[in-house]
Amino acid sequence: MTDPFVVVGGDAAGLSAASKLKRDDPDREVIVFEKGRWVSYAHCGTPYFVKGDIEHLSDLLALSPEEIEERGIDLRREHEVVAVSPDERTVTVRTADGDAVEQAYGDLLVATGAHAATSPIEGAALDGVFTLHGLDSAAAIRAFLDAPDAASVEAVGGGEYVDRETVARYGAMDPPETVALVGGGYVGIEMAEAFAAHDLDVHLFQRSAHVLQPFGEAVAERVEEHLREQGVTLHLDTEVDRLAGDDGRVTGVSFGDGPLDVDMVLVGIGIRPNTDLLAGTGVELGDSGAIATDEYGRTNVEGVYAAGDVAEDRHVVTGGPAWVPLGLTANRAGRAIGGTVAGDPTPVGDVAGTAVLKAFDLECGRTGVVDHEEAREAGFDPVSETITAGSRSGYYPGAAETTVTLTADRDSGKLLGGTIVGSDRAAIRIDTVATALAGELTVSEVERLDLAYAPPFSPVWDPVLTAAKVLGGKL
Amino acid sequence: MTDPFVVVGGDAAGLSAASKLKRDDPDREVIVFEKGRWVSYAHCGTPYFVKGDIEHLSDLLALSPEEIEERGIDLRREHEVVAVSPDERTVTVRTADGDAVEQAYGDLLVATGAHAATSPIEGAALDGVFTLHGLDSAAAIRAFLDAPDAASVEAVGGGEYVDRETVARYGAMDPPETVALVGGGYVGIEMAEAFAAHDLDVHLFQRSAHVLQPFGEAVAERVEEHLREQGVTLHLDTEVDRLAGDDGRVTGVSFGDGPLDVDMVLVGIGIRPNTDLLAGTGVELGDSGAIATDEYGRTNVEGVYAAGDVAEDRHVVTGGPAWVPLGLTANRAGRAIGGTVAGDPTPVGDVAGTAVLKAFDLECGRTGVVDHEEAREAGFDPVSETITAGSRSGYYPGAAETTVTLTADRDSGKLLGGTIVGSDRAAIRIDTVATALAGELTVSEVERLDLAYAPPFSPVWDPVLTAAKVLGGKL
Numbered sequence: 001m002t003d004p005f006v007v008v009g010g011d012a013a014g015l016s017a018a019s020k021l022k023r024d025d026p027d028r029e030v031i032v033f034e035k036g037r038w039v040s041y042a043h044c045g046t047p048y049f050v051k052g053d054i055e056h057l058s059d060l061l062a063l064s065p066e067e068i069e070e071r072g073i074d075l076r077r078e079h080e081v082v083a084v085s086p087d088e089r090t091v092t093v094r095t096a097d098g099d100a101v102e103q104a105y106g107d108l109l110v111a112t113g114a115h116a117a118t119s120p121i122e123g124a125a126l127d128g129v130f131t132l133h134g135l136d137s138a139a140a141i142r143a144f145l146d147a148p149d150a151a152s153v154e155a156v157g158g159g160e161y162v163d164r165e166t167v168a169r170y171g172a173m174d175p176p177e178t179v180a181l182v183g184g185g186y187v188g189i190e191m192a193e194a195f196a197a198h199d200l201d202v203h204l205f206q207r208s209a210h211v212l213q214p215f216g217e218a219v220a221e222r223v224e225e226h227l228r229e230q231g232v233t234l235h236l237d238t239e240v241d242r243l244a245g246d247d248g249r250v251t252g253v254s255f256g257d258g259p260l261d262v263d264m265v266l267v268g269i270g271i272r273p274n275t276d277l278l279a280g281t282g283v284e285l286g287d288s289g290a291i292a293t294d295e296y297g298r299t300n301v302e303g304v305y306a307a308g309d310v311a312e313d314r315h316v317v318t319g320g321p322a323w324v325p326l327g328l329t330a331n332r333a334g335r336a337i338g339g340t341v342a343g344d345p346t347p348v349g350d351v352a353g354t355a356v357l358k359a360f361d362l363e364c365g366r367t368g369v370v371d372h373e374e375a376r377e378a379g380f381d382p383v384s385e386t387i388t389a390g391s392r393s394g395y396y397p398g399a400a401e402t403t404v405t406l407t408a409d410r411d412s413g414k415l416l417g418g419t420i421v422g423s424d425r426a427a428i429r430i431d432t433v434a435t436a437l438a439g440e441l442t443v444s445e446v447e448r449l450d451l452a453y454a455p456p457f458s459p460v461w462d463p464v465l466t467a468a469k470v471l472g473g474k475l
Numbered sequence: 476m477t478d479p480f481v482v483v484g485g486d487a488a489g490l491s492a493a494s495k496l497k498r499d500d501p502d503r504e505v506i507v508f509e510k511g512r513w514v515s516y517a518h519c520g521t522p523y524f525v526k527g528d529i530e531h532l533s534d535l536l537a538l539s540p541e542e543i544e545e546r547g548i549d550l551r552r553e554h555e556v557v558a559v560s561p562d563e564r565t566v567t568v569r570t571a572d573g574d575a576v577e578q579a580y581g582d583l584l585v586a587t588g589a590h591a592a593t594s595p596i597e598g599a600a601l602d603g604v605f606t607l608h609g610l611d612s613a614a615a616i617r618a619f620l621d622a623p624d625a626a627s628v629e630a631v632g633g634g635e636y637v638d639r640e641t642v643a644r645y646g647a648m649d650p651p652e653t654v655a656l657v658g659g660g661y662v663g664i665e666m667a668e669a670f671a672a673h674d675l676d677v678h679l680f681q682r683s684a685h686v687l688q689p690f691g692e693a694v695a696e697r698v699e700e701h702l703r704e705q706g707v708t709l710h711l712d713t714e715v716d717r718l719a720g721d722d723g724r725v726t727g728v729s730f731g732d733g734p735l736d737v738d739m740v741l742v743g744i745g746i747r748p749n750t751d752l753l754a755g756t757g758v759e760l761g762d763s764g765a766i767a768t769d770e771y772g773r774t775n776v777e778g779v780y781a782a783g784d785v786a787e788d789r790h791v792v793t794g795g796p797a798w799v800p801l802g803l804t805a806n807r808a809g810r811a812i813g814g815t816v817a818g819d820p821t822p823v824g825d826v827a828g829t830a831v832l833k834a835f836d837l838e839c840g841r842t843g844v845v846d847h848e849e850a851r852e853a854g855f856d857p858v859s860e861t862i863t864a865g866s867r868s869g870y871y872p873g874a875a876e877t878t879v880t881l882t883a884d885r886d887s888g889k890l891l892g893g894t895i896v897g898s899d900r901a902a903i904r905i906d907t908v909a910t911a912l913a914g915e916l917t918v919s920e921v922e923r924l925d926l927a928y929a930p931p932f933s934p935v936w937d938p939v940l941t942a943a944k945v946l947g948g949k950l
Contacts (some may be wrong), residue, residue: 012935045870045930059870211704316925327935349923356927395520395534427932428900431924431939436607436850438924439914448824449906449913450791452831452840453803455520457902460487460802465907 002076002106003030007342008081008089008277009111010034011041012327013334015068017109020338022072027343030073032104033093035080037161038135039065044327046138051146051194056157057135082110084281086301107303107341110283110291110430111334114272114309114325118267121182123243128176128250129265132187136163143171144264145198176264177201180253182240184211187268188357189223192232195266196360203260205235205253214355215366216403218386219421223359230360271325273310273350286312288323297337297348304343307333307348315367316350316437317416318378324351337396352417354434365430368437369418370407375416380409381417385471389463391424393455400424404467406433406443406472413442413475418467425457432464477503477581479549480816481566483556483752484586485509485816486516487802488783488809490543492584495813497547497569503817505548506578508568510555512636514540517678519802521613522662525620526669527825531632532610559583559756561776583815585758585766586809587749589784589800593742596657598718603651603725604740608660611638617644619739620673640912651739652676655728657715659686662743664698664834670741671835678735680710680728689830693861693880694896699836705835746800750786761787763798772812772823780816782808782823791825792844792891794852799826827892829909831902838904843892845882845913850891855884857891860946864938866899868930875899879942880909881918888917888950893942900932907939919949 007014010032018030032039040063048054068075078096085091090102116131118124128144130137132444139156140163146155152171153164179195180190184206184331195202204211204227210220211227211234216288224234235255243265244252252259284300286292290297291306295314299306309325313333339346355369369375375382384407392399402422408415418433420426436446447468453460461469480496482489485507493505507514514750515538521530544551553571560566565577577622593599593607603619605612614631615638621630627646628639654670656663659681672676679686679702685695686702686709699709710730718740719727727734748765759775761767766774766781771787774781786795788808804826810846814821829842844850850857859882883890893908895901911921922943928935 002730042868042870042930042935045868045926048871048930053872054616054870083532114624326928328925328940331935332923347923350925352925354925354927355927356932358929358931363932367925367927393517393520393866395517395529396523397528425903426503427927427929428903431904431926431937434925435907435910435914435916438920439910439916441910441914445913448807448822450803450825450827450829450842450909451906452829452842452902452909453519453801454833454902455517455523456833457831460517460806462906465803 003089003104004031005107005109006103006105007032007109007111009113009308010039010075010077010093011111011308012285012330014111015040015063016111016331016334017111017307017323017338017341020189020335021342024339024342024344026072032073032075032288033079033081034075034077037077037468039077041135046135047190047194049061049138050141051197053066057139057162058157058159060135081277083098084277086281086304089303098154101260107301107305109337110278110304110306110310112269112310113279114273116267117270117272121240121243121269122248123245123265124267126188126243126245126250127248128263129243129267131267132191133271136166139163140166140170143167144173145175146171147175148172150219160206170432178261178262179203179264180262182265182267183269185213185270186269186357187266189357191266191268192227193358193360196230196232202231203233203235203262205238205240205255208241209237212357212364215364215368216370216405216419217270218367218403218417219364222403222421223362224365226360226362250308271309273323273325275310286321286323288312288321288322292321295347296340296345297333305337307337313348313351316352320378322351322353324353326355342451352437353432354430356430361423362421363423363427364421365427366417366419367434368407368415370405370417375407381411381418382407383410383471383474385467385474387463387467387470389466391422391446391459391463392457393459396455398424402426402463404463406467406471408443408471408475410475413444415441415446418464420463429462429464432462443468443475447472478564478579479504479506479577480582480584482507482584482586483566484512484588485514485550485552486586486783487805489584490515490538491806491809492586492782492813492816493548494546495810496817499814499817499819501547507548507550508556509550509552512552514538514543514550514552516610521607521610522665522669524613525616525666526672532614532637533632533634533822535610543921556747556752559752561756561779564778580778582780583781584812585753585781585785586783587752587785589746589748591742592745592747596715596718596742596744598720598725599742601718601720601725602723603738604718604742606742607666608746611641615640615641615645618642619648620650621646622650623647635926649654651826653678653737654739654741655680655735655737656741656743658745660688660743660745660836661832662741664832666741667702668741668833668835671705677706678708678710678737680713680715680730682714684712687832687839689828689845690839691880691894692837693878694841694894697878697896698837698839701835701837738890746784748798750785761796761798763787763796765798767796770822771815771820772808780812781884782812788823788826791827795853797826797828799828801830827909827912829905831905836898837896838898838900838902839896841892841894842905842909843890845880845892845894850882855891856886857882858885858946858949860942862938862942862945864936864941865934866897866901866938867932868934871930873899877938878936879902881942883918883946883950885950888919889914889920890918893939895938904937904939907937918943918950922947
């Protein structure tokens with residue numbers, strides 16, 4: 001009998017793979033080891049839980065442990081895989097009570113995810129300093145924000161899984177009044193909205209000149225203007241060196257222009273793949289630090305797959321490896337690997353780096369290669385154009401200014417990527433650009449796309465078409 | 476010196492062509508003959524003018540005659556082209572005062588548009604019976620709906636262009652209480668919303684079993700349910716034979732189950748291309764009855780182009796001719812022909828038949844080949860799947876059921892078309908499918924598209940991806 005399909009990590013990639021394999025090959029044994037208590041949760045929903053749009057932490061669970069077991073998956077929570085021996089095809093697992101056991105595998109999927117970075121910021125261990133990675137940190141933040149009489153383990157709704165001690169500790173503290181967000185990426189922007197909803201005085205620190213670096217300047221400038229309109233204080237071009245504390249609790253932020261008194265800090269300066277487990281196994285990492293994989297999600301080691309936030313994928317535009325730790329990528333790669341392990345080789349699919357983001361009332365989107373330096377490194381001669389057009393016919397109520405940037409290769413005319421920002425149905429329009437990248441369309445082909453037009457939804461020339469027309473004129 | 480570029484018809488296609496030519500070749504003379512008084516108006520906005528979302532008729536004008544003249548275009552309104560002589564390269568024009576003059580052309584664009592059909596319904600000439608084609612009919616309808624003291628030529632805002640006599644006549648009548656919409660296509664559905672906003676008792680008659688035939692059954696069924704919720708009485712599978720009248724004014728609708736008393740009727744049973752002008756010229760029509768054109772919008776006759784609602788285009792999926800009289804197609808083809816005439820041969824672009832529609836609170840979209848009979852005629856072996864999925868993450872407020880149907884060719888796996896319906900950002904999602912058609916993607920390529928995901932805008936698997944997954948499982 002074949003040894004089990006062993007999955008390390010019980011979230012999007014791991015459980016998608018396990019579920020798909022059990023569907024296609026019900027007789028194969030599947031074991032999922034998860035070091036924590038939470039499984040199958042929607043990380044992307046945590047800012048909206050903190051904000052209060054989502055009431056209970058458990059609303060963010062896609063599948064309960066019971067539902068996972070019903071699929072025939074042998075789920076073992078609080079089981080940490082601490083070593084992999086590819087030669088013996090075994091993993092070493094530490095259980096909740098500290099025992100170490102060996103488990104043989106036929107195929108292994110490493111889906112260990114990523115963790116939030118805090119280095120090199122000093123003082124990140126102080127009380128009142130958070131990252132946003134995992135439901136426990138979201139629960140602690142919300143308990144901290146709620147008034148002590150309203151905050152409770154029951155109110156956050158995490159049931160048996162939540163880190164009750166931390167929630168109770170933050171729930172007992174006086175709610176913060178001033179928060180510093182360190183980092184103007186996804187987490188910083190989404191959490192600015194969440195904290196503003198709790199009437200905090202919100203300060204956002206960004207080391208470089210603009211927030212949302214992967215979205216380019218045109219998006220960043222509109223978002224920055226909008227953040228200021230919403231009362232967020234922006235500290236651009238400002239590096240935070242150190243978080244100051246008193247009696248173990250954060251009291252301030254140190255940066256060039258001097259300190260700012262705060263009683264809460266959220267550090268969102270990026271995430272790093274959880275690859276420690278693979279040290280010495282011979283499994284190769286890519287330049288990004290994440291695990292290198294082929295088009296089927298296979299690593300260089302026989303029988304070992306990797307997917308999700310810990311793995312690289314192939315970029316649809318450059319053809320080279322790319323590390324894009326996002327939700328769809330994880331789900332899709334996991335599902336494909338489940339199919340492949342079941343005997344139906346299924347490509348995990350290329351990534352375009354498509355991402356969308358809500359910034360208060362603005363919707364932002366990006367896909368493909370937008371940055372000119374990145375484009376040149378991939379061998380292209382990039383040229384971009386930015387336009388602003390209405391989201392609907394000008395005479396129809398609700399039309400809003402939508403800014404689109406498209407980037408193309410001058411020689412081939414091939415579309416390389418794009419960004420969008422606006423308040424009316426803007427984000428979802430990036431899918432047109434993402435699909436055009438998958439179809440390897442040129443700018444003039446994009447210009448001639450037969451896109452939707454009706455006054456309530458779009459002008460005759462969709463903003464993406466207008467951008468293609470203008471960019472086409474430059475090629 | 477080259478003879479002028481002569482354009483017959485002063486709306487989307489004609490003026491796009493004229494404007495593009497003057498931009499690219501300012502020295503070339505361009506004459507646009509328009510038989511009516513209105514030019515460059517947004518036909519698609521008329522239901523929302525009738526509804527009251529748009530206040531003035533003149534809000535629907537994209538360009539004023541003055542702005543057109545400023546572009547260097549010689550615009551002649553109330554000039555009807557009554558004959559074309561391709562051998563002499565001349566057109567015969569009847570002016571407002573009845574004179575007939577000859578005009579030589581170097582290149583000719585026929586952009587005469589289409590007219591609303593009423594045949595074979597008897598009684599369509601009665602007072603109180605309308606079609607919705609052109610601003611004058613929209614003005615008359617709104618004047619009729621408004622109370623006599625509120626209705627006036629000034630209130631509809633058409634200025635000097637509007638048919639003042641008709642507006643004044645309808646404005647003086649008592650407003651209607653019951654309206655019959657004959658035909659459940661775009662016009663019927665959009666106008667049901669417009670009439671309901673004026674508190675009319677709205678009856679919609681559809682000859683076949685479902686409204687919105689080009690959108691397929693899955694869309695039709697949700698729209699029908701929603702129309703009923705909004706108080707519209709549907710008469711499906713019901714053919715209207717005759718409109719009854721008294722003293723020249725409509726009083727009822729005759730159909731199988733007996734008559735219905737109404738005081739207003741809107742006939743929206745389709746449009747026909749305005750090709751009479753070309754009888755005997757040797758310009759060939761296609762099977763649809765519209766003018767056959769090549770990829771540059773050229774007819775079979777040297778120097779004669781056709782674009783807009785009067786012309787066929789090439790279908791992106793079938794590769795064969797298609798008559799898709801819609802706004803973007805007209806603008807795009809006109810612009811391309813302007814470029815071609817200016818010396819830069821520019822393809823008009825294929826059509827996918829992409830269309831979107833607002834039906835009260837529902838958004839509908841369609842693109843490509845959806846109908847199985849049509850697919851088989853084009854040589855495909857069609858297979859479809861319909862799914863319903865959330866428009867956002869399930870835990871995020873505002874998620875709405877979105878129904879997607881995708882159709883593919885069984886042999887090649889190639890995507891052929893799709894439809895969508897839902898109340899939250901549904902319509903614009905059809906652009907993903909339209910772009911996939913242009914890229915000639917297979918269903919499994921669509922399944923692996925890297926589309927946007929963030930809880931406020933989309934679930935992890937966009938409804939289009941979910942539909943592709945399910946359809947892929949059937950191939």
